[in-house]
Amino acid sequence: MTEPAAQPDGIDALTHVFDAVYRGESPFGKRPPWDIGGPQPAFVALEEAGLISGAVLDAGCGTGEDILHLAGKGYAVTGLDLSSEAVAIARRKAEERGLDATFAVANALELAGYEGRFDTVVDCGLAHSFDADRLRTYAAALHRVCRPGALVHVLEVSDRGAAQMQARLAEVIEGIPASEPPGPKRTADDLRQGFADGWSVESVTDTTMHGILPPTSEPLELPAWLGRFRRN
Numbered sequence: 001m002t003e004p005a006a007q008p009d010g011i012d013a014l015t016h017v018f019d020a021v022y023r024g025e026s027p028f029g030k031r032p033p034w035d036i037g038g039p040q041p042a043f044v045a046l047e048e049a050g051l052i053s054g055a056v057l058d059a060g061c062g063t064g065e066d067i068l069h070l071a072g073k074g075y076a077v078t079g080l081d082l083s084s085e086a087v088a089i090a091r092r093k094a095e096e097r098g099l100d101a102t103f104a105v106a107n108a109l110e111l112a113g114y115e116g117r118f119d120t121v122v123d124c125g126l127a128h129s130f131d132a133d134r135l136r137t138y139a140a141a142l143h144r145v146c147r148p149g150a151l152v153h154v155l156e157v158s159d160r161g162a163a164q165m166q167a168r169l170a171e172v173i174e175g176i177p178a179s180e181p182p183g184p185k186r187t188a189d190d191l192r193q194g195f196a197d198g199w200s201v202e203s204v205t206d207t208t209m210h211g212i213l214p215p216t217s218e219p220l221e222l223p224a225w226l227g228r229f230r231r232n
């Protein structure tokens with residue numbers, strides 16, 4: 001008798017989920033709400049304000065829009081993601097746009113092999129997927145790969161934004177409950193505590209994260225936090 005194929009768990013299961021999302025095989029359809037086809041306005045503003053420098057990492061880069069924007073501004077950029085599907089799309093975009101960028105598959109909770117390399121990190125929508133323990137593990141991994149004085153910019157849907165997003169998705173995607181946000185949910189204090197060890201909290205401010213509501217192309221602006229942490 002043939003044994004049923006083993007079901008992946010933990011990080012493998014997550015990889016399968018995100019690979020399916022980027023192949024367009026999820027309730028989101030062709031592309032997920034965060035994949036907006038351009039950089040997050042909050043990161044564009046950070047660059048204009050002089051808060052990006054040197055070698056820049058995006059540790060959950062998706063299809064690469066934020067880090068490709070920074071590549072276009074002349075920074076040395078690396079985009080990492082758990083999903084090989086996302087990384088393949090990001091590489092293709094870099095090639096099509098003639099931009100110099102390194103993309104690779106990696107687990108942001110480990111980041112082995114990237115020690116001491118980065119001056120800036122941008123994160124849109126990764127940290128808010130971690131519970132409190134994993135957020136500290138992520139902050140520790142970033143600490144290892146950043147140089148002293150490096151800045152980490154974390155753009156995360158806030159607790160308020162998560163509830164709004166859930167309600168909006170429930171309106172357009174059958175089977176998504178309106179009042180039970182299973183995903184991103186985080187207060188400003190959770191974010192500060194995640195980066196309590198080895199980091200100075202410079203600011204956590206109220207802003208918005210832009211998205212696109214599938215299966216329509218209606219733009220979303222969700223309440224979000226922009227955290228800025230400096231590596232000690």
Ligand SMILES: C[S@@+](CC[C@H](N)C(=O)[O-])C[C@H]1O[C@@H](n2cnc3c(N)ncnc32)[C@H](O)[C@@H]1O
Binds near residue numbers: 086125
């Ligand atoms: C909400 S999406 C945001 C993607 C991208 N930053 C953007 O704004 O388009 C979160 C991304 O994090 C990736 N991800 C989730 N857990 C990860 C992990 N442990 N290590 C690396 N990437 C991860 C997912 O594959 C996904 O691409």
